[in-house]
Amino acid sequence: MTGHTAAASGRRATPMTLVLLVAMNGLAPISLYxxxxxxxxxxxxFGRDISVAQMTVSFYMVGLALSQLVMGPLSDRFGRRPVLVGCFTLVVVANIGCAFAQTLPQLIAGRFLQALGGAAGMVISRAIIRDIYDRSRVAGMISLVIAVMMIAQMLSPLAGGVLDAWFGWRAIFIVLAIVTTLFVVALFAALPETRRFELPSADSGFLRDVRALSASRAFMGYVLCQMLASSIIFTFAGGGPYLVINHMGRSATEYGAWFATAGFAYMLGNLASVRLSPRHGLDRMIWLGLTIQLTGSLLNAGWGLIGWNSQPAWLFGTHMIVMFGNAFAMSNASAGAISVRPQAAGTASGAMGFLQMGFGALCSQLGAYLGGHFLTPLPLNIAILALSSACAAAIVCLVPRRNAFVSTDAMIEAEEQDAAVI
Incomplete structure (x- = not known):
């Protein structure tokens, strides 16, 4: 099963496929931000508390979490392409519903449906990368797709602010509906099916895949590392608007511009990971990312203690350090998780996405509470520092230390042999 990937690489990895990977991975996060x-x-x-308005984000992430848990295994069973087409058709319908929502609960419901469909792109893009590239290139290609996508994502809050200023907030969903419709047409026209369908074997099946993955210490360590690292993004995104707009007195457009600096740092981190990951291996890259991430988190908390980060420049300056390291940790942990059992790449990606978005929804609400109910960024800084520390602890406690010295391929082969007895 593992050997077909290398053979497939280069045969189906066309420029258009890469463009579609970027789009399918980015539409859901762009719609969120x-x-x-x-x-x-x-x-x-709508005359509601800020915590209710935040549900347009937290319910969106709940939808992303639930959908990824289902769409990954479905793509393993029925193929990547049909699942993507069906799910993004749902996104078009949900965007139209959001554009015409008359109450906040209606908008929250529309956002939930929008996320249910959009999540398929996130989970299946990782599975497609694992389908068409060999192990040594997976982390680099995930980083490349994320880096290109981040150019659009880091500008999405600014674009949302501009659309709101010119046409009102409903225009955001009209634009998203048009873009998603064009993407569905492109899927029909240009996306090949990358999933190799084979006769069922004693080593295949959803339940067997789940048992094998859950029995792997490396898989659990990588998944928790990726989940906790991504929760830093959700926590900061949840609290940032209230700190910058309500407490620092800046406009929504200015917040979008400051938010773009964090996205820019994350993009640079992914571009660096593209070059460094094949040379240094997954685990060394994860440790480098965790070191940078912890350094930035400590600096951010330090500025908060002495009161320096009451201005956006201080708050986002150190957060850029966090995001640069975060990119290393997330992309390489994702690659490690989906490479433990390649024939179940969709299931592994879905489980990882479910935990990432489910925990992220809670962290988004926590961030909104910390940003909306405290006059200083310090509580938010402390929360991010705690998450950075927990991310490092997951790798220390669950991923075998030999991985830092043994090649990634050798480690994964050992994991697969262990899983084969499950």
Missing amino acids: MLVPMLPQLATM
């Missing part, structure tokens, strides 16, 4: 600068405005407009 475009609305973020408008959350304080939506709370006021």
